[in-house]
Amino acid sequence: MLKRRLGNTDMEITLLGFGSWAIGGGNWAYGWGAQNDQDAVEAIVRAVDLGMNWIDTAAVYGLGHAEELVGRAVASMQEKPFIFTKCALVWDETRSVSSSLKAGSVRRECEASLQRLQVNAIDLYQMHWPDPDEDIEEGWLEMAKLQSEGLVRHIGVSNFTVAQMQRALAIAPIASLQPPYSMLRRAIEKEILPFCFDNNIGVIVYSPMLSGMLSGAMTKDRAASFAKDDWRRNNREFQEPRLSRNLELVELLRQVGALYGRSAGEVAIAWALRHPVVTGVIVGGRNALQVEGVIGAGEFLLSDEDASRIESFIATMYA
Template identity: 60%
Template sequence: MNLISLGNSDMEITPIGFGAWAVGGDWKFGWGQQDDSDSIGAIHQALELGVNWIDTAAAYGLGHSEEVVARALEDWSGPRPYVFTKCGIIWDDAGKVDFVVRAKSIRREIEASLKRLKVDTIDLYQMHWPADELEETLEGWAEMAKLREEGKVRWIGVSNFSAEELEKASEIAPITSLQPPYSLLKREIEKDVLPYCGKHGIGVIVYSPMGSGMLTGAMTRERAASLPKEDWRTNSPEFQEPKLSENLALVGRLREVAAASGRTPGEAAIAWTLRRPEVTAAIVGGRNAKQVKGIIGAMDYRLSGVEITHIEGV
């Protein structure tokens, strides 16, 4: 399996990493109820199939995802994977979330994440979202650079940044990686963000390459209509008309291309994101071992130009 260097780091990662968003369970931006044993089984399955990094965040499940990742790794006897997490979304005792990247807040967050993950150092620490005010974003980024100097984190990255925000943050400290949303349903970063990262050697690990489940091949009109109310996707236009019909037609094209190679639509959707030279790797979530097994094959799946044209409906 090919390993790829992530940005300016010494980490060589697999083309797919395990995303632990859904394993956090029920919270404001969650995917509904989740069984921890299924989550641990999904993580173990990904590692058994060769994945060598896990991406989580303090906010996922309000700390629960990090705890589940730690439990999964306690029971794992193979090579230890890299563990990436994020800061910048905090919550109160009532579970109300807020977006804060002030230095003092990040300092509190890192200590909590280290404790939940049961580690002394985090491999990649990422700012989950930039603040509305650039001044706050840069204050937080400067603090993350200090955390790296202190050895609490090995490398630092960002998530959901614009090209302008990447430029400003880079003036304070080098950015190892960017984590943006990217899929056939969300292509905005192609305009300036991906070119910026390619030019400046910033690694890109994209999230939601399967459109938050829409492009897996398992989503149907009926399933979209029956998502539990606590699933954040019930408020997404992509899972409602008129976008729903367009997206299901896109899945049909993914299925046609994937079937010719004995692959799944989800694998084709992931491979589509990996076609870009600026994209280092893709984050792929799974709520159980079976789901993981059906998509990890995308690590060695590459699409031809003709297949890409057909998928895009050109």
């Protein structure tokens, strides 16, 4: 699989990285419903076997459970992938999630993540959300301290605006930004991606398949039968009138992919990777089969003609 250097770091990462949000399971505010842990571990192992050399997770995914699964999967590997995780979202005994960027909280989260992941240092430690905004400087300064102490190798941000990145840069370099990006969620193209390019900040995007909507596996029946603890049941992209329109787009992606033996999801991922500032894309998988269904995107280059065909459809259908 092709690799690109991540921002100002020495890490050469594959175009695709394994995302662990969904494998955290349900029973928390942004869960994806019940998850078989063995399936999750097998998905991680399969992703690495197929060439992905980095795993993205977060303390809050499954309220620590996703990190535990990543740690379990990686522990048995001889060739270790890079491990990226995040801080700034914490929970209490009632499983209620809140935000904190206080220095003490950031350090406690890091120490807990190191234990769950079973590693001595985290390759990329990211500030998950810039919330509370007034505490960005305090949290970022503590992350820089963790880096200087060797507990984390590189530090990055997620879901930041340009103004917020400028504030962080005044304290310490930013290795990477993690924003949402897909053909139906493109707000970062105007200001954020150019800023990252100008400042040598790597970009690893999440939800290139719009949380499964563009994967090719979504149907109206499936969207209507989401479990109560699957956050997508309240997402407008999975509700009418956008649901039918989105599924028409998926059909086009399926037609484009069929020309090359690729799935609709692989086309959606390849579309995100076309942007020259995007370093890598996070792809989730709840089992090994789902991983196998998208791995081809790491070697699939979408042609200008196919990209134009997709763009024309979007301009017409989503005007």
